[in-house]
Amino acid sequence: MDRNLEGKKVAILAADGFELAELMEPKQALEQAGARTRVVSISTNALKGWEHDHWADTLPVDEPVQSASVNEFDALLIPGGVMSPDKLRMHAQAVQFVRSFFDAGKPVASICHGPWMLAEADVVRGRTVTSWPSLKTDIRNAGGRWVDEEVVVDSGLVTSRKPDDIPAFNRKMVEEFAEGIHRKLQLKAA
8 A cells, every 4th residue: 555645744624514535535545544623613522524415424523623724734635515614614714724725835626516615715816626516606706617527637736526526535635734835825825
């Protein structure tokens, strides 16, 4: 097994209603590649996952976003699910946490409805991204170029559309996270 993320620490930003597969499968891929993951949230309580059309497993929160710092992490994962990113984008500290990864040039991966956080953090301007199709207008209104592709990489930013895309998403996420700082990510966000 390739351990190309050995020594890397990845923040997973989520709230209640995260899509179970979109958090757990990428988390597992990151850990199998050697990364340490930490769930960061606006809540300190265990988070409730969502699976298609019903509540699913819970997941403990490792750190509240209020005390989390980009300096602790090498990369950021933002899973989807309609509810989680919608709750997160209403929380200024969560939005700033996302923005801080772009300011630092650190890689970010987001899937499905997760790119709502990218639009809210004003970091999609001039970038090519994909997402769940209903976010197309939000991405375009935020200045991004939305495309309907399985996985898109734009200078350290990895995005995908849906759970079916997770295998391709995981491969590209691990690859980009292994590369580390992406100066082009930083420059576009500045």
